Structures are given as structure tokens and as C-alpha cells.
């Protein structure tokens with residue numbers, strides 16, 4: 454069949470039109486990496502050719518001193534790993550050599566990571582909240598099941614950096630078996646978030662086997678995936694994968710776009726593959742300095758997400774993770790940014806701004822309730838006027 458190089462369908466047909474356009478991100482970046490656009494559509498090729506050191510990065514991009522030193526000095530702390538596709542976002546749509554490019558800030562190691570007075574390894578205390586290895590159980594009705602360790606891009610602000618220090622966690626058989634047994638023995642768990650690492654970095658058959666085992670547990674109602682592949686390796690999100698997952702509905706996917714520059718035709722196709730198979734896609738962004746910390750950047754992100762049918766779901770306040778001081782933003786700034794969206798874009802496009810804590814997520818927002826007078830509620834409108842809603846308080 455056209456476009457398929459083996460039984461595992463590593464060249465997804467639905468992306469071929471992008472490979473055929475000489476000006477597409479796919480075609481231009483493939484050329485920069487010296488491969489055919491068809492090879493560039495193979496997600497496993499990207500995992501085998503992740504950019505992991507300064508020499509490889511400098512072959513396609515001009516590095517700053519901070520970045521090339523960062524590659525060297527941070528190897529033992531948090532390894533770099535970037536798909537050629539995501540490198541292409543730095544070289545094609547944005548100005549090469551621009552250190553403030555939001556894509557570079559998220560993926561390239563920098564000297565600044567070595568200067569952090571507050572950062573910790575496990576800001577959500579996930580380890581003590583895991584009754585069995587890699588099953589994080591904070592809320593009674595749901596768990597995060599961290600089956601994956603590998604990611605297409607190692608985001609510099611990742612709150613699970615600590616897992617980088619160990620090897621052999623990716624779809625580890627014992628971890629998966631013990632996790633399934635824990636979920637099966639707890640009838641209160643009705644919602645399982647499969648995450649990691651990036652759980653889409655596995656063969657379709659591996660994922661299907663995992664989903665089948667979860668679906669065999671009567672009390673598991675909802676299965677969700679947390680994956681950044683639509684952003685960092687969109688070719689992985691094939692129609693075949695979506696078709697397989699759709700056999701086990703209700704399935705939901707949460708992805709993680711942080712800026713409008715990440716929303717490319719390739720990412721659009723990845724999200725379409727999911728949504729066209731009835732899989733709702735939500736987006737969880739992290740508020741990051743230089744990436745999305747202005748009303749304009751956040752608005753652009755939310756608008757673009759709506760256009761590709763990825764619903765803005767959460768914006769997380771950045772955790773105090775070690776090595777991320779240069780990316781952190783104040784809560785006051787976060788509230789201002791989120792307030793600026795209200796009234797200027799549909800409510801459907803406004804994500805919940807939240808601080809995730811070891812005890813769960815806490816929504817944060819501008820306080821529109823000024824007080825009450827008897828039964829009358831006194832509010833600030835989204836235009837900054839005072840509004841009295843009579844007889845509603847008690």
C-alpha cells in the first residue's frame with residue numbers, strides 16, 4: 454500500500470502531503486538533516502536521531518555560549534534529547550541564533566540551569582504518593598500511571614526530571630504488572646491517566662495491550678493519555694494509532710503545547726487524527742518566562758489551540774523544579790495574563806490557571822467577588838466596573 458514501509462506502518466499516509474510540499478517544515482527540516490522527507494515521517498527515525506549533544510545541535514543551529522556549555526555541563530544532571538522535528542521549529546519558523554526563541558528555551562540546555570536557589574527534585578512529592586512504583590495516587594478516584602520514561606524532547610522544566618537518573622523504567626514489565634494489580638484492587642479508581650515520560654513512545658501493539666488490560670478492570674471508566682507527541686513528534690500520532698485507541702472509548706488525550714509557534718501543519722494533522730476518531734484533545738500548558746508569559750502570547754496560544762480543536766484545559770504555574778529559576782514567573786503576573794483573556798476570547802478557550810501541589814491542583818484567578826451586603830453580592834465585572842447582583846448571596 455502506498456506510503457507504508459512495513460507492517461508497522463512507520464510512514465503515515467496522512468502526513469505524506471506535508472512531505473510532498475517543498476516549503477513545508479517537514480521537507481525543509483528533512484533536507485537540513487540530510488534525509489528524504491519520507492524518512493522524516495518515520496517517528497522511530499526521530500527517536501534514533503535525537504539531538505543529544507552540542508556538536509549535533511551546532512550542525513543545524515547556531516548555538517550561544519550558554520547553550521553549548523549547557524549541553525556539556527548538564528549531561529550528568531538532566532540529559533538533553535531533542536527530535537529533529539522539534540529542532541526544525543528552531544531553525545525554520547524562527548530566527549536562527551535568536552536565544553530568546555520560545556522553542557529553544559524549552560529544549561536546549563543552558564548555563565542558567567546551574568543557578569537555582571529554590572528548585573527541588575520532586576516538587577509534587579510524587580514518590581511518597583506512590584503506593585506502588587510509578588502509580589501516583591493523590592485523588593481518591595484517579596491515578597497517574599507513569600509507564601513511560603522516554604520522551605521525544607526532554608523539556609528543561611520537566612517536573613519528573615528525577616526519573617532521568619534511572620534506566621529501565623520505560624514500559625517496565627514489573628512496574629506495569631504491579632500498577633495494573635494495584636488499580637484492579639482499588640474499586641474507587643475510575644479514571645487512569647497513562648503518562649510518564651511519554652506513553653505514545655511505544656508500539657501500537659504495546660499500547661493496545663496496556664489499554665486492554667485496563668479495560669478489563671470493571672471499575673475503570675475513563676482512560677486518559679498525557680502525551681507531548683503532537684508537539685514534539687507529531688508523526689507518531691498516526692490515524693492507525695487513533696483508530697486502535699478508538700476501539701476502547703472513552704479515551705481522552707491531554708497534550709502540552711506551550712506557545713503558538715508549536716502549532717504547525719504537522720501538529721495540526723496529529724491532533725486531527727485523534728479528534729477525527731472521537732478522541733477529545735485537551736491542552737495543558739506551563740506558564741514559562743519567555744515562552745508564554747504575556748497576554749499576547751497566551752492569547753495567540755489559546756486561539757491557535759481552538760483552531761486545531763485542542764481545548765485549552767490547564768495553564769500550570771511553574772513548579773520550583775531544580776534548574777528552572779530562569780523560566781519561572783510570578784503568580785501575580787500569571788493572574789494578570791489569565792485575566793486579560795476574559796472577555797476577549799470565548800470562555801471555551803480559557804484554561805484554568807492552577808498551582809499543582811502534593812495535595813492536588815488549586816485553581817488561581819483574579820478575585821471578582823468583592824463582598825456582599827446582606828443578600829446582595831458585590832462583584833467586579835470583567836470590564837472593571839462594580840456590579841451588584843441582588844438577592845443571591847444566601
Ligand code: SF4
Nearest residue numbers: 604607608611650681
Ligand atoms: S514531554 Fe512531559 S514528561 Fe517528557 S520531558 Fe517533557 S514535560 Fe517531561
